[in-house]
Amino acid sequence: MKSGFYVYGIFLPPGPQNLSLQGLDKEAVNIQIVDEFAVLYSMAKQERYLASRRNLVTHEKVLESAMEAGYRNVLPMRFGLVVSDWEKFSQQLTNPFEQVMKELFAKLENNREVGIKVYWEPDAEIQKLLVENPELKSKRDSLVGKNLSMDEVIQIGQTIEQEMNNRKQDVIEIFQTTLNEMAIEVVENDLQTEKMIYNAAYLIPWEKESEFGEKVEVIDSKFEGRFKIRYNSFTAPFNFARIEQKD
Template identity: 60%
Template sequence: MSFYIYGILTLPAPENFSLQGLDGQPVQIKILDGFAVIYSQAQQERYLASRRNLLSHEKVLEEIMQAGDVYDGLRQRNLLPVQFGLLVSSWETVSEQLIRPHQEELTQLLAKLSGRREVSVKVFWDPDVEIQGLLAEHPNLKTQRDKLVGQPLSMEQAIQIGQAIEQGMNDRKQGIIDVFQGTLNSIAIDVVENTPQMETMIYNAAYLISWEAESQFSEHVEALDRQFEERLRIRYNNFTAPFNFARLRLFSSN
């Protein structure tokens, strides 16, 4: 028998919850070395990172966070999520390779995450539309670019025009990013900027915020959406387990 691990909680552990994890297995809690480990019994030797499995993993974490105890109107469930796919063969392995060697770090991370949630903002643009906007704002650059059509240019001239357009696009992109950073970063406790996942994505950031700050954060995102109107597409995820802020190197599954 092996166990699939979802995450780690501080004590006291939640009680009387009913959740299904991977393969429809009931989610359980194991008290280990002063922490509560969220797990279910594994039905496979290895879990593929399919969309279905990933969503099941994340759903367990999110539902436990949302079901957290509430004090003074604030959710206090501080959960340390584990990356997808961690299987262990025994609780001794968890204790010896995870809990005991990292006990202080686990405690600090869980304290940092207490009463907080992760939200994310992804910003997309249309490169073709932005190039047209750039050329409209810089007529001289447009004139030079138009010379590329049907007229012989030296390699040096072509490179110069290409570099000028590339620099203009980079400046345009950075200007947008500066606005988002200036508007949102001050609300967050911590920010992680991730690499954009595709050519049309120009900004990809995760924010650690307090539970009660989400409505304010959401209002600022909506204001940014209105500010840039149809120029940008903003994808806002207002709640997820704090994967970007749980930086703990775990042992290999076995």
């Protein structure tokens, strides 16, 4: 392929200095000044990069290493951005979106992204639901072994589904009421698996992370291991540095 550049993120000048990082293809990570921004990149040996776990981790590790070195305010690029030359990069991104990017840098200054993912075991939750709702359990048990009409199957299925959705929403509201008040901004993302019931990112002040983490632990202790809670306390702000391109 023609020589190109793999882009990890954008900083305000002068950008990260003397990091000695290896990026994708074990290429050295460098800074290129484009317009009024410092672009973190490495030489690209491929036209398109496979979104493998190794490549994704490398992409994120480069950004996190820069942040750990003190360069916290970054606009992270989504995985896979390869540019052929800096003039085209300027024409397509840094020049037309200069003001938007500066506003994002202002929003992110002294703030960080943290993430919460909550998982449950659906079968176990259904059993808990039936134990806690004897009337529903009795109704379901009374139908076992009978030749049911389609309407009867749909009715009991819908009833259980609605009750499960209510339980799910009750859990979500605990996270929302406990954590949202600490956040400058919250993004609720799509669920990634059948067992995931909540997936949210929070933009909070850097100095509030320990307090935020403690609140997550309090919620976890209340549930007594009923749910698996994954708390990501350190990541590049992918959810809060989005540039919406208009058609």
